Amino acid sequence: MTRGHCRARLLAMLLILFPAIALAWGPSGHRMVAQLAEERLDSRSHAEVRHLLGVLGARSLADIANWADEMRSDPAQRELSRATSRLHFVNFTDSRCTYDAPRICANGQCVVAAIQRHAAVLGDRSATDRSRAEALRYLVHFVGDAHQPLHAGYRSDRGGNNHQVRFNGKGSNLHAIWDSPVLASRRLRWNDHARRLERQPLSDNSTDPLAWAEQSCRISRDGGLYPQGRTIDKAYLERMRPIAERQIRRAGKRLANLLNRALD
Ligand SMILES: [Zn+2]
Numbered sequence: 001m002t003r004g005h006c007r008a009r010l011l012a013m014l015l016i017l018f019p020a021i022a023l024a025w026g027p028s029g030h031r032m033v034a035q036l037a038e039e040r041l042d043s044r045s046h047a048e049v050r051h052l053l054g055v056l057g058a059r060s061l062a063d064i065a066n067w068a069d070e071m072r073s074d075p076a077q078r079e080l081s082r083a084t085s086r087l088h089f090v091n092f093t094d095s096r097c098t099y100d101a102p103r104i105c106a107n108g109q110c111v112v113a114a115i116q117r118h119a120a121v122l123g124d125r126s127a128t129d130r131s132r133a134e135a136l137r138y139l140v141h142f143v144g145d146a147h148q149p150l151h152a153g154y155r156s157d158r159g160g161n162n163h164q165v166r167f168n169g170k171g172s173n174l175h176a177i178w179d180s181p182v183l184a185s186r187r188l189r190w191n192d193h194a195r196r197l198e199r200q201p202l203s204d205n206s207t208d209p210l211a212w213a214e215q216s217c218r219i220s221r222d223g224g225l226y227p228q229g230r231t232i233d234k235a236y237l238e239r240m241r242p243i244a245e246r247q248i249r250r251a252g253k254r255l256a257n258l259l260n261r262a263l264d
Contacts, residue, residue: 025148026180027066028190029248033144034061035194036252037259045263055133061140062191068141087114087138088145090213091155097217099210104155111146115139115209115258123262140255146209147251149225149243150175152216160225167232174225177232182244185237202249207257212250219243 025033038061041049049061058064068088072081090110093103105113121127121135145151153159153175160174167177186193206212219225223243227236 025144025248026183027069028180028193029148029183029244030065030069030141030144031062031190032183032194032197032248033147033251033255034065034140035191036198036249037061037140037143037255039198040253040256040260042260042264045260048263049136049259052129052133052136055129056137064137065140065144067137084114084138087111087142089151089159090146091153091159092217093155095154095221097214097221099214111142111151112209112213115142115146118142119258119262122259136259139258143209143212143255143258144251146212147216147247147254148178149216149220149223149247150178152213153220154217160220163226165227165230165232172232174227178225178240178244181232182237182240183248185234185241186245197245197249197252200249202246202253204250204253205257206254207261212254216247219247 038046038049053059053061053064056064068084071077072085074081086109088111090099090104090112092098093100099105099112101113104110108114108117118135118139122132122139124132127135150160157163158175160178161176163174165172165174165177167181183193186196188196223240225240225243
């Protein structure tokens with residue numbers, strides 16, 4: 001067995017043992033954000049998005065929303081995966097939730113800087129279609145990530161990854177609970193869930209990822225996300241779901257704002 005194989009097996013084993021080292025909203029959350037954004041594109045941006053989706057062989061923003069996470073389990077993308085692993089989140093140093101770039105996003109290695117960079121490439125008409133399409137694929141994902149409150153939580157517990165909890169009789173961590181079970185407690189398929197959220201539109205013209213991350217941090221601080229005890233029960237999921245759904249709606253609207261601005 002090659003060294004690469006060994007590593008891949010080790011990683012697979014680690015993921016089985018610690019599924020808790022979570023990367024993002026689960027796939028459904030990212031698809032919902034993408035779907036909500038696509039509905040709100042103006043006609044010019046929509047045409048441009050269609051064109052760039054074609055370059056990627058995709059048909060909708062939801063189709064590409066999880067690529068940035070999925071490619072991480074592809075051995076052929078190991079280098080890229082390593083180079084981008086810090087771009088899915090930003091960890092704040094303390095509960096003031098102030099975005100201090102040199103301290104929390106050194107060398108542009110965080111979700112806020114990644115969104116800014118990819119938005120610039122997307123809006124650059126002199127860039128190739130391929131690089132603009134790839135920028136779009138990252139943007140759709142990272143804007144979702146920036147709205148998962150624990151992707152902009154505290155460094156001290158790695159955005160809830162180190163905050164152990166029990167869920168359904170098993171060990172888990174708070175970050176993982178926020179990636180999927182909170183939204184999944186609605187018990188709808190992602191497209192039905194997105195349609196339901198679409199009926200509660202949001203007016204928000206923000207296009208600043210820095211403000212989004214600070215807001216996510218404040219939600220992780222003030223939203224009651226850290227449970228009293230260590231057990232995640234149904235009441236906790238019911239209490240948190242409106243917060244998560246609001247973040248999905250915001251992410252969808254703001255992703256649309258960002259794309260409309262970059263593509264018009
Ligand atoms: Zn991610």
